[in-house]
Amino acid sequence: MLIRDETANDIPAISRVVTEALKLLPQATGTEADIVETLRTQGALALSLVAEEEGLVIGYLAASAARIGEQHGWGLIGPLAVLPSRHRQGIGSALMSEALRRLRTDSRGAALVGDPTYYARFGFRAFPGLKVAGCPPEVVQALPFDSTEPRGELIHHPAFGLGQQA
Ligand SMILES: CC(C)(COP(=O)(O)OP(=O)(O)OC[C@H]1O[C@@H](n2cnc3c(N)ncnc32)[C@H](O)[C@@H]1OP(=O)(O)O)[C@@H](O)C(=O)NCCC(=O)NCCS
Numbered sequence: 001m002l003i004r005d006e007t008a009n010d011i012p013a014i015s016r017v018v019t020e021a022l023k024l025l026p027q028a029t030g031t032e033a034d035i036v037e038t039l040r041t042q043g044a045l046a047l048s049l050v051a052e053e054e055g056l057v058i059g060y061l062a063a064s065a066a067r068i069g070e071q072h073g074w075g076l077i078g079p080l081a082v083l084p085s086r087h088r089q090g091i092g093s094a095l096m097s098e099a100l101r102r103l104r105t106d107s108r109g110a111a112l113v114g115d116p117t118y119y120a121r122f123g124f125r126a127f128p129g130l131k132v133a134g135c136p137p138e139v140v141q142a143l144p145f146d147s148t149e150p151r152g153e154l155i156h157h158p159a160f161g162l163g164q165q166a
Contacts, residue, residue: 001058001091003098006048011040013057014050021081031161032079038159039064046075047099051082051091058083061095063103064159066111068130068142069152075103076156077112096122100143109144111154116141130154132162 051059066076
């Protein structure tokens, strides 16, 4: 398996992987592939990583700039998606490791909204006061790369349609 940056040829396969994987989540809206496309169109994909095997895209991770409260410089990870037939083979972990390695070079930390039982293994955790309107606090998580204490609302890029702007 190879983790690499997306190319223009990958775009249809990325949409398929994101749609198929996110379908499994009860909270999915069906718009996740469109969010990626909007981020791409707006030049807001800080990271757009694919996992490739034998020429096929089997996993995908996006990252975009975000702020927490007044703190700029966070890397928002999401969506992270692995083709359902390839779950539990380390593909999501490989994408996450590479994303964190790259974000460390220019971000104060990574943040995301997701299942804490999965993301804790990478060092993500909830913090007092770290929130996204309408989300249970335990699913809003951060991984600071320095001593920054993330406090306040995690503001996504407007492509996520969550109200405030990064
Ligand atoms: C979540 C997801 C990206 C994980 O990818 P993956 O390639 O299956 O993950 P890995 O193989 O790296 O998993 C590593 C570990 O996480 C566990 N795991 C996988 N999905 C999990 C989940 N939803 N909750 C808890 N643990 C999970 C695996 O059992 C494995 O644990 P083990 O090593 O102790 O067996 C993938 O399951 C997926 O695409 N799910 C649907 C979309 C989604 O939930 N995206 C994330 C939220 S935006």
